Amino acid sequence: MRAVTLFLALLAACASVSVDELSLSDLQFLNRITYGATARDLEVYRELGREGYLGRELAWHGDEGLPDEAASFIANLPVSRTRPQDLAEEIKSARRSAPGKSADEKKEMAKQLRQEFTELDYQVFERRTVRALYSPHQLQEMLTWFWFNHFNVFQNKKQVRFLLSDYEERAVRPHVLGRFRDLLRAVLMHPAMLVYLDNAENARDAINENYARELMELHTLGVNGGYTQADVQALARILTGAGLDLSGRPDGIYGAYMKQGLFAFNPNRHDSGPKTFLGSSFPGEQGFPEIERALDLLCRHPATAKFIARKLAVYFLADEPPQETLDRMAAAFAQSDGDIGATLKALFASREFSDPAYAGKKFKDPVQYLHSAIRALYPGQVLKNFRPIAGALAQLGEPVYGHQTPDGYGMKERDWASSDQLEKRFQIARGFVGGRARLFVTKEAIDAGIDPLRLARARDAHPIDRTRMEPLVAPLLSQRTRSTLLKSENAEEWATLVLSAPEFMYR
């Protein structure tokens, strides 16, 4: 009996170690720049080679290549057709109609608006998740998460809830592989950030330091980047007047007043006195160009190159990246005047990134864990119900758009590895396998009452396909894990154990 078991273990080991002609290191490479490599990713990679694949993924593709089902899911989301201006109008018209209404009617109206915005924000999550799970251009989707997290806003702060969709779609996402300064400027000129970090309230004679401090500490220079409390105060003054305009009048320049979308620079709220910021003197009386100049100083500051290089390297390479890699990345950032693609290229093409010593050592955050689980179990099968994922994210401590503070979620093992986290992942893995029917029946159908026949059909339509899954995970597993897996009684138990295994917690 023991001999048979041993023989089977050896057979499993031999059969699965090679992923066709691709090596384990190729698989590990792909697993770090995707939310878990699928057979299709491997196919493209095999065709283009590492350099070709990298070249393709370091360019922006938008929704190109998204499977039809995923693309139409996004197109059919009401949030895809909703502009923040329209939502602002909706709030204003609700306010205008308020005076003639009773207290109960007003309460009901506010409740309806709140529900509408909650539903829209859930759709923003669905849109992001559909892309993350099904886009062939995985890197840009990981970077959308990364940069949103870098410039985190919290959906439950004031008006952020109706600005969220536009913030992710237009301020963050188009710039994730572009120039850092464009990204920083788009964020600065987006009302979501201005509301979230209170700059909408920052005005001459009513200074609020919140955004100024975090802009340096978290967005550019880093906490030890060499700025002082006086710089925080100077930047706060420079930023006075950058706020919101919900008036609905056309965009344009009205004297020194500038309106663009819901953003406005209001010279009457701006502190036009002289300032000294990061050692440079600002003569004052310049209005918005002062902000542009401050952005130049921040983006070209050597501390920013180092800070951004480190953060990217921590996300993709290691909790403590080697100094050599960081130096090369920071140099690429500085030489390219803050080109994110060039900075990433310096990382992905580095010797360290292909060094087995760094492979499979990054502990997945909950987003990476859940996405890689779904991609391993149901590649290319577009989910009908994303609520179990939203729920699992909240359970694991990484609710979408739900991080209250501007630092964003942590990206290191110490931020996520804990007894409670692992135990919840085991429970969730079991649910994703055994309770999969709920992933493939719409939430409306579930809310309307579960039709057991329909659930059974959904279950049968999405079986656990061990032969498809095995080549993508088996090469990553240790001998111990493989021999424990031999004890599994069926494909479902096997898959649950794979998703619970220590190797699957890392990428």
Place this chain on the structure above:
Amino acid sequence: MKRRDFMRAAVPGALALLNAKLWAAGPGDAKLLVVMLRGAYDGASLLVPYSSEFYYRSRPGIAVPRPDSRGPDSGVALDADWALNPVVKDSLHAMYAAKQALFIPFSGSEDLSRSHFQAQDLMELGQGSGALDYSSGYLNRLVEALAGGAPAGISFTNNLTPVFKGAIPVPNISLRGNMQNNLPPRQSELIAALYEGTALSGMATAGIETRKMVSGELMTEMAESSRGAGPARAFESRARAMAKLMRDRSAYSIGFADVGGWDTHVDQGSAQGALAANLAGLSSGLAVYAREMGALWKSTVVVVMSEFGRTFRENGNRGTDHGHGNTLWVLGGGIAGGRIAGRQIAVSEASLFQNRDFPVLNDYRSVLADLFARMYGLGGEALGRVLPGAKAEDYGFI
């Protein structure tokens, strides 16, 4: 306001000897809960320096009214200088009146970055001199130092935060969301086998064991306590569960919890508003915790602190920005409460740190060192390993 200085002369070695005797329940029964208020709560809106003219001048829109102003919003006087925010009248103030609560204003850490995130880590690591070595936090080192008596830690957080990082594996349990245990025993065993001999092995088995142990009782508990409860009561239901676990399980003798939502840059309010609601929820939650601890409350200590304080002056938006010193709370059934403790200074423009913040006169590490000495009889070298270089001070906890 008169200048006062309540510090007693401190002789660390002698203190440690004295302590074990002074703590009536004996160190074995001691329970400790540390609550971290993330985001820097505004201590001046909780413990109000109402005898200071400067306080009212600096905060025209957000000061808590003087106790003698007779309105429903007026502060509740503790002595000639300090008052509590009226929202904590039935909870924190009642504990203070029963001599089970004391406050240490002008306290905090050496942090000068005014960065929430750096200051929180620094405070949780507790290594002193600005050190940020993530290999161990002070509560883990405390558990390690006490390992002979076998008290252990439990973190009531979503993930393990720096305070409990270290050599001793400490489980965490978030007390939020689903407490159900759906893993059949067979699967738990296979999963444990997957982890055998790996770096995550301790965590995986602790996770499975903790869930098995507490799932059933907490499911009932949380369902009962959250019945009809709004979000403002969220901390109360967590506090009830924390008390239940710490009361019933001797292994859970050192707990840590965190509460967010204190970064009030805009419209913080005074006796009403967002901050007051948070203070009320926290304080009533801790009153529930005290009650639920039952007979053990007399040997329980709760410490509440925040990474730094807020600017003394109100900012341009009826809020406050990042500051320095703050007010730390110590609660417990057996402490010498009903006092304002630690070094103090008159609250005036001249006494502000960098002309903007409360100064730090009482290092939080010296407060903890004094507490640990008295609760556990820890002294000398052992205490030095838990809180390296912390100054020996006597806050008169007992």
